[in-house]
Amino acid sequence: MIALKKYKYETHMHTSQGSDCSSTSGAKMVERLYELGYAGCFITDHFFGGNTAVRGELAKLPWELRVRLFCQGYDDAKRRGDELGLKVFFGLEFGWRATEFLTYGIDMNFLISHPEIDNMPIQYFADLVHENGGFVVHAHPFREADYIDTIRLYPHRVDGVEIYNCNNRDEYNIRAKQYAESYGLPATGGSDSHHRWCHPNGGVYVDEKFETPFDYLAAMKDKSLTIAERDHSTDYDPGESAWANCVRPSLELLKE
Numbered sequence: 687m688i689a690l691k692k693y694k695y696e697t698h699m700h701t702s703q704g705s706d707c708s709s710t711s712g713a714k715m716v717e718r719l720y721e722l723g724y725a726g727c728f729i730t731d732h733f734f735g736g737n738t739a740v741r742g743e744l745a746k747l748p749w750e751l752r753v754r755l756f757c758q759g760y761d762d763a764k765r766r767g768d769e770l771g772l773k774v775f776f777g778l779e780f781g782w783r784a785t786e787f788l789t790y791g792i793d794m795n796f797l798i799s800h801p802e803i804d805n806m807p808i809q810y811f812a813d814l815v816h817e818n819g820g821f822v823v824h825a826h827p828f829r830e831a832d833y834i835d836t837i838r839l840y841p842h843r844v845d846g847v848e849i850y851n852c853n854n855r856d857e858y859n860i861r862a863k864q865y866a867e868s869y870g871l872p873a874t875g876g877s878d879s880h881h882r883w884c885h886p887n888g889g890v891y892v893d894e895k896f897e898t899p900f901d902y903l904a905a906m907k908d909k910s911l912t913i914a915e916r917d918h919s920t921d922y923d924p925g926e927s928a929w930a931n932c933v934r935p936s937l938e939l940l941k942e
């Protein structure tokens with residue numbers, strides 16, 4: 687039994703306002719993390735090249751409006767997190783041809799100022815994020831699924847590798863770990879959670895609180911974090927309400 691470090695952070699999670707595959711609002715996701723004892727989290731909704739909730743008619747809107755809609759999951763999570771005393775950081779999951787980089791240390795203004803990132807090949811996106819002070823983690827690099835046509839690796843462009851994704855089969859995680867080790871890349875883990883009723887309790891444990899996203903990067907680099915493995919023992923049956931009243935991005939909310 688490993689002695690657990692003091693603070694737990696979720697590094698990879700989705701909200702229904704940002705991600706089409708999520709059923710739970712930012713606020714409700716954060717409430718669940720609070721119940722589960724987390725100190726904080728990074729909201730990493732699927733950006734426009736992935737399974738974004740800014741879709742259909744909304745995808746035809748001007749860039750800045752689309753970005754503001756995309757950020758509603760984070761905004762909602764941050765508001766609730768502030769009330770509860772749970773730290774919420776901004777992030778996103780950038781997808782390009784189903785290769786995905788978790789992106790941290792940038793904000794909504796970065797997205798608004800860079801419309802060229804729409805459909806940008808992922809290696810150039812990583813370069814742009816670095817030029818602007820952010821960092822990227824390769825999410826589930828060895829996942830195999832119908833939506834993934836090939837495995838692309840960018841060992842010299844990523845700041846870290848997600849070697850433990852709670853939504854991955856163990857064999858994919860083991861390969862990710864071998865990959866990170868073979869290049870000496872910093873390693874981390876996350877839940878990739880999408881719903882409040884099946885939160886797998888993943889993420890990382892650390893001894894010092896994260897004051898900024900860069901504290902997370904530092905913990906990855908100096909190997910001071912412990913990766914939390916999946917634990918579905920706190921799951922519950924959501925009943926028929928699972929996808930009912932699912933909160934999606936709202937133009938009305940932008941007018942307020």
Ligand SMILES: [Zn+2]
Nearest residue numbers: 700705707737
């Ligand atoms: Zn998803």
Ligand SMILES: [Zn+2]
Nearest residue numbers: 698699779878
């Ligand atoms: Zn994800």
